[in-house]
Amino acid sequence: MVPDTNSKPRLAPGCRLGENNQQRVLLMPERALRLLGPSLEIIERCDGQHTIQQIIADLQKIYSKAEPQKVEQDILGYLALLQKERALDFEP
Amino acid sequence: MPSTLTNPLALIAELTHRCPLHCVYCSNPLELQSRAEELSTETWSRVFQEASEVGVLQADFTGGEPLARTDILDLVRAARSAGLYVNLITSGLPLDEPKLAALVEAGLDHFQLSFQGAREEIANEISGTRSHEQKLRVLQWLRQHRVAVTLNFVIHRRNIDQLEEMLAIAESSCATRVEFANVQYYGWAFANREHLLPTREQLDQSLALITHEQKRLEGKIRVEYVVPDYYAKYPKPCMGGWARKLMLITPSGEALPCHAAKVIPGLVFENVKDRSVRQIWEHSVAFEKFRGEDWMQEPCKTCDRREQDFGGCRCQALLLTGDAAATDPVCSLAPQRPKVDAILAGINAAPPAQLFVQPPWLYRPNPT
Numbered sequence: 001m002v003p004d005t006n007s008k009p010r011l012a013p014g015c016r017l018g019e020n021n022q023q024r025v026l027l028m029p030e031r032a033l034r035l036l037g038p039s040l041e042i043i044e045r046c047d048g049q050h051t052i053q054q055i056i057a058d059l060q061k062i063y064s065k066a067e068p069q070k071v072e073q074d075i076l077g078y079l080a081l082l083q084k085e086r087a088l089d090f091e092p
Numbered sequence: 093m094p095s096t097l098t099n100p101l102a103l104i105a106e107l108t109h110r111c112p113l114h115c116v117y118c119s120n121p122l123e124l125q126s127r128a129e130e131l132s133t134e135t136w137s138r139v140f141q142e143a144s145e146v147g148v149l150q151a152d153f154t155g156g157e158p159l160a161r162t163d164i165l166d167l168v169r170a171a172r173s174a175g176l177y178v179n180l181i182t183s184g185l186p187l188d189e190p191k192l193a194a195l196v197e198a199g200l201d202h203f204q205l206s207f208q209g210a211r212e213e214i215a216n217e218i219s220g221t222r223s224h225e226q227k228l229r230v231l232q233w234l235r236q237h238r239v240a241v242t243l244n245f246v247i248h249r250r251n252i253d254q255l256e257e258m259l260a261i262a263e264s265s266c267a268t269r270v271e272f273a274n275v276q277y278y279g280w281a282f283a284n285r286e287h288l289l290p291t292r293e294q295l296d297q298s299l300a301l302i303t304h305e306q307k308r309l310e311g312k313i314r315v316e317y318v319v320p321d322y323y324a325k326y327p328k329p330c331m332g333g334w335a336r337k338l339m340l341i342t343p344s345g346e347a348l349p350c351h352a353a354k355v356i357p358g359l360v361f362e363n364v365k366d367r368s369v370r371q372i373w374e375h376s377v378a379f380e381k382f383r384g385e386d387w388m389q390e391p392c393k394t395c396d397r398r399e400q401d402f403g404g405c406r407c408q409a410l411l412l413t414g415d416a417a418a419t420d421p422v423c424s425l426a427p428q429r430p431k432v433d434a435i436l437a438g439i440n441a442a443p444p445a446q447l448f449v450q451p452p453w454l455y456r457p458n459p460t
Contacts, residue, residue: 012268014202014240018177020149021099027177029202029240029269032101032149086268086314 003052007090009079010048015087017043028087038063042078048091052079097383099147100373103176104154104340104351105136107167111156112185114220114455115208117246117281117288119351120156124459129344133163135365137170139341142369144174148339154181156343159191165198172199179204181244184230185223192233202240204271205230210257214250220455231265242269248288249447252298259305262313270313272302274320278352278407280456287451289439295323322432326397327404327420334382334406339373347372349379352407356416382406387417391425 003009015028017035024040026033035043038059045055056075060068082088109124131139140151151171158164159182171178179202180195195203207227209215215224234241243265245251245258255272262270275281275288290298302317309315321328331338335349342348346361347369353359359378362371373379381387385398392403403409404420412421413428421428439447 012240013238014268016177016201018149018175020147025149027149027201029179029204029242030150032177083311084314086311 003079003083003090004092005052005056007092008048008051009046009055009082009088009090011043011046012087012089026087028085031085033085038074039078042075046082046088052076097374098336100143100339100369101148101337102150102152102339103139103143103148103369104152104338105139105158105167105171106340106342107136107153107155107158107161107164108343109156109459110160111183111456111458112160112221113157113183113208113223114457115246115280116218116220116284116453116455117248117275118456119276119279119281120456121279121352121354122283123354124156124457125343126459130161131341131343131345131365133166133170135345136167137174139364139369140171140174140176143339144176146370146373148369149177150179151176152179152181157183157186159183159186165194168195168198168200172201177201181206183219183223184227187226187230189233192230192237196237196239200239202242203234204242204244205234206244206246207258207261208246209251210254210261214254217450217453218250220453228261231261231267235266240269241265241267242271243267244271244273247272247274247290247298249290249294250288252290252294255298255301255305259309259315263309268313269316271316271318272298273316273318276318276321278355278411280454282411283454284451285435286439287453289320289322289435291447292323292436292440295319321405321408321422322436324422325424327401327408327423329401330405330408330420333402335373335376335379336383336402339369347376347379349382350405350407353378355407356410382417389417389419391427392419395425 018025018027024035026035026043041059056072060071063071108130109120110127168178178200180200181204184205205227208218212224216222243262277285306315331350340348340351341364345363345365347364348361361378362376388403392398404423406416409418409420410416412431419426421432
């Protein structure tokens with residue numbers, strides 16, 4: 001399933017940011033994902049306000065030395081993974 | 093500190109053994125602890141703080157029925173303010189709508205509602221009480237709240253053919269996760285094993301169905317399936333390895349590496365009333381006993397899979413072979429695997445007329 005890039009991802013109920021040993025983690029049912037660099041920047045924008053397109057544009061700015069196409073693919077891949085985990089809802 | 097020491101990630105808080113249900117596969121030990129022995133709110137609050145400090149991320153509030161504790165809201169608040177992610181594993185029985193709202197308000201992250209079946213009749217038979225209707229009511233209330241919802245179905249011979257109906261309940265609810273866990277054979281389930289083990293045919297059908305449904309529901313509901321390990325080729329990595337990831341605290345405060353560890357003779361367990369979580373995690377002799385690989389016998393000792401399954405389950409080894417340090421006998425490489433095969437052969441050769449009638453269950457009582 002590929003989410004519409006105009007939709008606004010938002011952390012699903014019971015999924016939130018936490019901390020462990022000075023490391024940011026995404027806490028969710030029966031799981032915790034360690035967040036490093038770009039994954040944290042993506043999650044912080046999954047607030048129901050940013051569209052996927054805006055998240056992509058933001059990260060392309062932050063990682064301006066990286067190939068923009070590659071940044072986009074990585075973000076879509078990461079969002080798909082989080083969707084499979086049921087960590088995201090997509091608001092229209 | 094030995095090099096095999098890792099951080100615990102989850103604390104299983106058995107808040108009480110009191111429970112309105114009498115499930116025939118209850119994971120509590122046969123010897124239940126009474127209300128008078130239960131830890132105070134203050135001690136639990138200290139334990140949550142100490143657990144968070146050693147790296148624990150999640151607290152699993154379980155029982156018995158955790159809602160039987162009158163201080164449950166204070167306990168949720170205490171765990172949450174210690175920085176833990178709070179899971180509640182409940183029958184949903186001693187619950188009304190205002191109490192649910194208060195739990196979410198207190199910081200509950202994840203509500204796990206246990207089901208005994210898809211239909212009233214079998215659910216009530218298994219729990220030894222009328223419980224199914226109330227669970228369906230709780231599912232309706234949950235729609236109004238921002239909390240993760242998992243439906244936990246415990247699977248066995250008498251309900252494994254209802255998986256589709258169970259999924260239909262999940263799909264018509266706000267659950268994002270469904271756990272179908274076949275009964276694990278310890279405690280009450282071990283006593284009722286002959287009546288709970290599914291047949292191989294049932295298991296094969298269920299596996300085909302689950303694989304199909306996982307695909308269909310991807311992105312909507314995460315469907316997890318735990319097979320009965322008697323039918324497996326290799327053992328489960330029980331608790332993610334002995335004293336590697338989890339600590340369980342009983343209602344009276346004993347710290348165990350797993351639910352069933354008290355069946356192993358000779359182990360002495362520390363109590364959180366006397367020691368900190370860190371002291372116990374790092375120094376408890378019971379935690380050290382099967383940590384790492386030094387305790388292993390052949391074939392585990394030299395097996396390539398020893399870092400994947402850690403030799404399987406110590407309690408199962410004890411229950412089936414009499415030796416807690418033996419290779420888990422469900423492993424196809426275990427010298428004692430024939431014992432498990434004999435149990436399965438008995439079930440699979442029995443005539444259906446004998447397998448599919450209501451058996452003389454041994455029900456779990458409610459301690460005072």
